[in-house]
Amino acid sequence: MTDAGEEMYELVERLYPLCRSITGDGVRATLDIVGEYIPLQTYEVPTGTQVLDWTVPQEWNIRDAYIADSGGRRVVDFAESSLHVLGYSVPVSATMPLSELRAHLHTLPEHPGWVPYRTSYYKPEWGFCLAQETLDALPDGEYEVHIDSTLADGHLTYAEYVVPGEVPDEVIVSCHVCHPSLANDNLAGIAVATFLARELAQETPYYTYRFIYAPGTIGAITWLARNAERVDRVKHGLVLACAGDSGSLTYKRSRRGDAEIDRVMGHVLAASERPHQVNEFTPYGYDERQYCSPGFNLGVGSLSRTTYGGYPEYHTSADNLDFVSPKAMADTLAVCREAFGVLDRNRRYLNLSPYGEPQLGRRGLYDALGGRSDTKQAQMAMLWVLSLSDGEHSLLDVTERSGLPFDTVATAADALHGAGLIKA
């Protein structure tokens, strides 16, 4: 666990300096690094492609950007942090007084030492983000502004990795890859997804697990547009975001509110006795917005530690490598593993001997000595599975009704299945 945590943290460190956006070479470089851990399939979708109600935008790439004072000193420099430039800034090369420049500067007055993260994807703008302290220290006068960016026809890039399961029914795990140097949002999510994928690939899970690495909103929309015919295969899903901070876990339900993933995550979090929060769906957040849009309405929830907007460091330079930890990411990973473990074993069985109890004793499934007031959990679990296996109750239902651990219930179901008393 600690090892996985440390490895995930190393991955986050490697990805941190890259300037990601919704398109461009930063995304490609990110996916290349992830591809060292798991074999990714990358897709390039041309600018102008119609995707649902949207159009794939021009590709944005940036090489350099700075504000220099009259002495030529770079007072704001993209080379120091990818956050310094407004995402999707058009190129600019000009000299102007500070008074005119101010309209293009974004700061966070309430956190004067932090640099905000800002973008302007769909309206041509240029701008810089900087600390309020930096701005306050700038004397009036002329400044040179330079953004060496390209906004041109190109591609939107996303990637997938599929862990085949026993059945073609799919679980999707989706994380956004469009944010620049923000550690929790979403390098931690990328790292957890990647190690989850790597671990699942060691096994043959019941479901087929599809990992999606795509830019937020437009990426998920592109994936949905290109997979609209196959989306019925997606039975469950999880969006991973803000997965590495020190806060406790937060699960946000799917729009359905009672999808199986919602029940599984709620159960696993409660049963684990971790402090946690379960929130109802709202149409604001990460790409669950798209997966849960009413036309698709997939059973996709979202797992985070502290959620977007729930911490002051959100979308600022303070969401840095100190803000995430190996331990927190390892914990998020562990909960995902537990949840998918439950999801994979959660079945509805049918009791094939539903009239009266079947005689468990002669099948070696029951203690021979009667009269005792204690009954073993395993026997209780068998009675519960037999009682509720009417085709309407899943093992998770049995678990919740009985108060027994899911694993005990699932193991009892295996024994009954082995004895031919129930069928899936």
Add this chain to the structure above:
Amino acid sequence: MTDAGEEMYELVERLYPLCRSITGDGVRATLDIVGEYIPLQTYEVPTGTQVLDWTVPQEWNIRDAYIADSGGRRVVDFAESSLHVLGYSVPVSATMPLSELRAHLHTLPEHPGWVPYRTSYYKPEWGFCLAQETLDALPDGEYEVHIDSTLADGHLTYAEYVVPGEVPDEVIVSCHVCHPSLANDNLAGIAVATFLARELAQETPYYTYRFIYAPGTIGAITWLARNAERVDRVKHGLVLACAGDSGSLTYKRSRRGDAEIDRVMGHVLAASERPHQVNEFTPYGYDERQYCSPGFNLGVGSLSRTTYGGYPEYHTSADNLDFVSPKAMADTLAVCREAFGVLDRNRRYLNLSPYGEPQLGRRGLYDALGGRSDTKQAQMAMLWVLSLSDGEHSLLDVTERSGLPFDTVATAADALHGAGLIKA
């Protein structure tokens, strides 16, 4: 608001002295005065008309009534208060000792200074209502009793006023007009209904609003009998009673319990942060009893301040002009306006772009600058309306799920409708 309150109070003052009952000239005089505010359509239904399980009774009119002592002094006098005579008293002219008279006298021993309100509509009786103090002061001896009333074939009178709306679907607002000099029950209800009608008539509401002024029970039954064929048009309704006392508002749900009016009133009262109570339906009360009888089962609730039987002054002479206030009636009126405002705008929309989120930005419906952690309420409202506009959720559902103000949600829906993204 205060002006309307004062005007309503003046109307109550004018109506207060009249001797109303379930039939007779007191009702006609009442409707004549209301008719000075809004153009009423009056209906006269002959005695003997079969109305559902009931028969329109004989019409009762009264000119004078008194008890006089042996010296000819009127010790109880109808001219002082219409409450002094038992409603529907048959005529009498006799002299009898107090001991014999007592069987015809109604008092309230627990409130010795108050005169009770009593009736005997369907059993021929005569009687007087008086203060226990008055009775206690009467010396033994002979008394002359005289009731100059007429109980004869005639009519039951009720009236309607219709404010036409955009659609023929109706909201009924019903108030009983059969009580004599009782201010809260129901002159305040009559006044609020009248000013509500007058204000709605200044606009074109979405629904057609039908105001019904009818005697309690038999009047509502008569209206239902005569409108049985058209009752399907009634989609919502409100009975107004006890609308002017100083207590907080009480809404009583329809028999359905979850009719749209129930949800709207519950929402408006809660959102207004007024102290208030919401009660479940009971088959006792005012004319919601008839509108909600199981055969009709209309979505009709009842709005009161303090409800029947909930205050000691109920059905006594203490329910007088001091018991109601302009401020309380203005407050009841304001809540009705708010509720009908919500009802009128509450629609179920269908998202016409339900696969993924539509791109609000290019339609000018969304902030261009991304990355900020605060999102404006208006944008959140649009996302909520889009998410829940699946034909199953009304804007009130959206309001309750989102926690946003109804007006914000409805305004967002208007914007989305204007952009062609949703349809009603």
Add this chain to the structure above:
Amino acid sequence: MTDAGEEMYELVERLYPLCRSITGDGVRATLDIVGEYIPLQTYEVPTGTQVLDWTVPQEWNIRDAYIADSGGRRVVDFAESSLHVLGYSVPVSATMPLSELRAHLHTLPEHPGWVPYRTSYYKPEWGFCLAQETLDALPDGEYEVHIDSTLADGHLTYAEYVVPGEVPDEVIVSCHVCHPSLANDNLAGIAVATFLARELAQETPYYTYRFIYAPGTIGAITWLARNAERVDRVKHGLVLACAGDSGSLTYKRSRRGDAEIDRVMGHVLAASERPHQVNEFTPYGYDERQYCSPGFNLGVGSLSRTTYGGYPEYHTSADNLDFVSPKAMADTLAVCREAFGVLDRNRRYLNLSPYGEPQLGRRGLYDALGGRSDTKQAQMAMLWVLSLSDGEHSLLDVTERSGLPFDTVATAADALHGAGLIKA
């Protein structure tokens, strides 16, 4: 009531010494004694008969059993208590050292003075149950063990008593008769069932009541197997067990959870203001396990005072005649009577005059004098029955919605039925 309590206690005293098991003469002797109170129909089902998933076992009878020390002194003696022998012990006659004998001895170390109750129905074993104190006092050395039992083809015995009702729909009351000298479990249940039957037989109840006296598990399974074709007649049922201890009452819901018997028992216990507990169904317990198995899924709950395993005396020699009382059994009987009284009167009616309220006054069902703020419970009950008699609500629904006593509601329904205003 006290008389019935005393009589039930006497019955328990008579049954207490008998050595009952799932088959054998102890059951027959028990049923013979019960047959002195009510005319039982006894059934004998041959060994080897296939019953659902089970087979009727060999019949077990026992005449004598003891452990004697080297001096011939009986240190454990079946003649003292039927608990001393492991139920269904195979015969044995041997001498062995204590060290070897120990494997066949059952004690309760945590209650050193008590003898446990143990059985081995389906695995051929022999054994003795004794107090830990007794065992501790035994010196090492040789002991003679002797069990004079027979395990041979024979019969399983159960009995029924039917109280015919107005309708063939049945209520079953089932109690297990397989436990040896345990007073609360289940002689108290047998006694309550017997007196309940005797009292119901004095009347003509609405439902037909079938009392079933059968050995636990295999007996209920045998009854179900032999009545599978007729089981649809069983509309409601109650398993009686542990009915005589000093604890408060516990009702365990049927597997359905909302069967009519569940609602009736819940209502009666709550309305009686007795301290009590209502538990959800679990697939462990008494013969509700079989009646509620998913194939049958009957509306059968279970009434106990303290439930199995809920008291340390459970399945030990401390569940003796001091552990049960006339008062407790009388109380259990009274609750059964109340519950079946409600069940028998609980109907769904249809309001035949559902459009507006019917005029109760002219039918003599309503106070003539109007205007009073108090309304009698009986009148309120009539309004509630009329309002909810739409074919979907039972009188118990009316009771719960109105908050009125069930008896008031049922009496109002009788009056309305008599007046032709409702039909069943």
